[in-house]
Amino acid sequence: xxxxxxxxxxxxxxxxxxxxxxxxxxxxxxxxxxxxxxxxxxxxxxxxxxxxxxxxxxxxxxxxxxxxxxxxxxxxxxxxxxxxxxxxxxxxxxxxxxxxxxxxxxxxxxxxxxxxxxxxxxxxxxxxxxxxxxxxxxxxxxxxxxxxxxxxxxxxxxxxxxxxxxxxxxxxxxxxxxxxxxxxxxxxxxxxxxxxxxxxxxxxxxxxxxxxxxxxxxxxxxxxxxxxxxxxxxxxxxxxxxxxxxxxxxxxxxxxxxxxxxxxxxxxxxxxxxxxxxxxxxxxxxxxxxxxxxxxxxxxxxxxxxxxxxxxxxxxxxxxxxxxxxxxxxxxxxxxxxxxxxxxxxxxxxxxxxxxxxxxxxxxxxxxxxxxxxxxxxxxxxxxxxxxxxxxxxxxxxxxx
Numbered sequence: 265x266x267x268x269x270x271x272x273x274x275x276x277x278x279x280x281x282x283x284x285x286x287x288x289x290x291x292x293x294x295x296x297x298x299x300x301x302x303x304x305x306x307x308x309x310x311x312x313x314x315x316x317x318x319x320x321x322x323x324x325x326x327x328x329x330x331x332x333x334x335x336x337x338x339x340x341x342x343x344x345x346x347x348x349x350x351x352x353x354x355x356x357x358x359x360x361x362x363x364x365x366x367x368x369x370x371x372x373x374x375x376x377x378x379x380x381x382x383x384x385x386x387x388x389x390x391x392x393x394x395x396x397x398x399x400x401x402x403x404x405x406x407x408x409x410x411x412x413x414x415x416x417x418x419x420x421x422x423x424x425x426x427x428x429x430x431x432x433x434x435x436x437x438x439x440x441x442x443x444x445x446x447x448x449x450x451x452x453x454x455x456x457x458x459x460x461x462x463x464x465x466x467x468x469x470x471x472x473x474x475x476x477x478x479x480x481x482x483x484x485x486x487x488x489x490x491x492x493x494x495x496x497x498x499x500x501x502x503x504x505x506x507x508x509x510x511x512x513x514x515x516x517x518x519x520x521x522x523x524x525x526x527x528x529x530x531x532x533x534x535x536x537x538x539x540x541x542x543x544x545x546x547x548x549x550x551x552x553x554x555x556x557x558x559x560x561x562x563x564x565x566x567x568x569x570x571x572x573x574x575x576x577x578x579x580x581x582x583x584x585x586x587x588x589x590x591x592x593x594x595x596x597x598x599x600x601x602x603x604x605x606x607x608x609x610x611x612x613x614x615x616x617x618x619x620x621x622x623x624x625x626x627x628x629x630x631x632x633x634x635x636x637x638x639x640x641x642x643x644x645x646x647x648x649x650x651x652x653x654x655x656x657x658x659x660x661x662x663x664x665x
Contacts, residue, residue, distance in 0.1 A: 273517045273533060280488050280519045280526075281562055282537040285591055287487030287529060288552045289329040292539030300326045300333065300341035301353050308481045309363040309498065311549040312356065314449070315571055317583045318599050318606075318633050322364055324547035328588070332632040343445045351461040356443035356451065357436075359498045360554060369481075370460050374467035375474035377439035390434065391427040398431045399440065399455070407454040409447055439467070475500060476508040483514040485551065488528040489558070496555050522561060543589040545597055545625050553586060553593075565593040581610040589621030597622065599629070606635040611652060612644045619648060623655040627663050636664070 275283070285291035288307070295302050303326045304310055313321040323338045342354045342364055354364045357373055365373070398413055405412075414428040425433070432453050435441035444459045445452035457465060469477075482497035483489065489497075494514075495505045514527035546553055548569045553559045560566050567586055570578040581598025588594075595618045598610040608626060613619065630638050638656050643649040 273515065273528070275488065275517055275519045275528075277519060277521050277562075280522075281591060283487040283528065283532045284552070284562060285487075285541070286537035286539070287485060287532055290542045290544075290552060290588060291537055291591065294330045294542075296330055296333075299330065300338050303329055304342070304354060304364060305366050306485070307551055308369070308485045309359040309365055309551065311360055311551070311554065312362045312364060313547075313549050315583060318545070318585075318601065318629060320449075321547040321549040324545070324585075325550055327632060328542065328544045328546055328550060332628060335632075339446075352444040352459060354444070355460070360496070360551070361499075361549075367461070368464065369477075370464045371466060371469050372474045372477045374439075374469050375471040377437070377467060378471070380437040390430050394427045395431045395435065398428060398435060402441065402453060402455050407445065407452050407459075409450040409452055411450065413453070472508060475504045476512055479505055479508050479512045480514065483512065483527055484529045484531075486529075487532050488517060488519065488526055490522065490524045490526050492524075493555060493558050494527065496558075497551070541589065541591045543621050543624050543628075544587075545585040545599070545629050546588055546593075547585065548583070552588075559593075563593045567593075567596075580612050584610070584612070587618070587622050587625050589618070589625070594618035595622050597626065601633060601635060602639075604635050605637040605639055606630040606633065608638065608640045608656075610642045610644070611640060613648050613652065616648060616651065619651050619655050620659075623652060623659045626656055627659045630660070631663060 282291060289295070289303060307325070310322050310325050315321070318324065319327070319335060322342070323335055326333060326338055343352060345352055351367060353367055355367055355370060356362065357365055358376065359365055401413055402408060410429045410432055413432060415426045432441055436443060436453065439456055441453050442456045442459050443451040444454055478498045478500065479494055482494045486493055486497060491502060491505050491509070494509075495502050509527060513530070515530045515533060517526050517528045517533075519526050548554075548567065553567060556567060565586065567584075570580060570584060571582050580596045584596040584598045586593045586596055594614045596612040597608050600607040600609055606626065606629060611622060613622060626638050630636075638660055640649070640653045640656060643652055
């Protein structure tokens with residue numbers, strides 16, 4: 265007789281939400297001892313983006329979890345080896361998007377490097393000999409930016425990459441070159457056989473082994489998620505997840521109201537998540553909310569990055585940052601900096617109860633980016649403008665004492 269499968273754990277939406285917040289490092293005491301590197305290992309991927317308002321996204325993500333950790337400390341934690349002879353702690357590669365990844369995960373992206381090597385190349389032309397020239401130059405001169413290698417852009421009526429830039433980016437995707445630093449936001453490239461520790465420098469793992477590892481890591485970072493949630497974390501295909509989910513080590517669960525099968529990190533189910541909730545501004549590229557469908561399902565909060573929306577059509581602002589407080593998303597702030605003033609150009613509040621939380625988030629963010637003043641310009645609903653302005657002034661005065 266075939267044994268029956270074990271009963272599936274059923275979670276309420278609130279239980280699932282708390283597991284998710286705990287898994288993402290936003291519930292409980294911040295792990296400042298392991299710091300930014302611990303946050304990177306815990307999340308498994310930290311997304312990069314060119315937009316910089318308060319700071320760049322890869323700085324905002326550890327800030328949201330650890331508080332006002334110095335921005336130079338953040339960059340150093342990612343890119344500076346502990347000693348001159350030790351390897352880097354991270355590398356940059358394609359995961360959810362362009363992401364900073366823990367160096368120990370290099371072998372588990374072998375499946376993606378193989379896929380890039382085997383697929384047709386981009387439309388960017390690659391002049392004869394330039395690929396070898398880039399590799400030889402890196403081997404001779406050491407780590408270089410695309411500009412150092414001979415230029416990133418080709419001067420023409422329309423913007424385009426130079427042949428050098430195409431070559432070095434192709435080498436990065438293939439795994440022959442790796443980005444192990446940023447210099448003035450420019451990638452610094454080095455040869456993988458010099459930058460990646462020897463025990464990790466291999467493509468020996470099968471595609472299945474790689475995907476199984478990334479599925480497990482995604483499940484642990486998410487706490488609980490559907491198949492599409494797990495697939496989206498490292499941008500896997502649904503069929504890839506299906507092939508390995510049964511032996512990934514994740515536990516099948518049911519979440520009331522989700523309407524889809526889900527899986528959870530078994531350790532997350534062992535105890536009830538407890539601790540203090542973070543109150544903070546979130547980057548739109550934060551892994552808590554980068555999946556918009558999941559954000560709406562978990563938090564009942566619809567969010568859209570409007571940076572690429574024409575200004576007249578924006579609803580919440582260019583870089584509206586959701587405000588997390590008490591385990592809920594209670595509003596949005598579209599921030600800017602003018603000298604020593606943090607400007608809340610547009611604030612959207614989920615009712616009067618959100619006022620203290622948004623004020624607290626603004627004051628902490630101002631302190632982090634060395635702003636001594638805060639100006640609130642526009643509030644929705646307008647009836648809360650005065651209340652938010654006064655609460656922000658009060659909280660700022662108290663913080664500056």
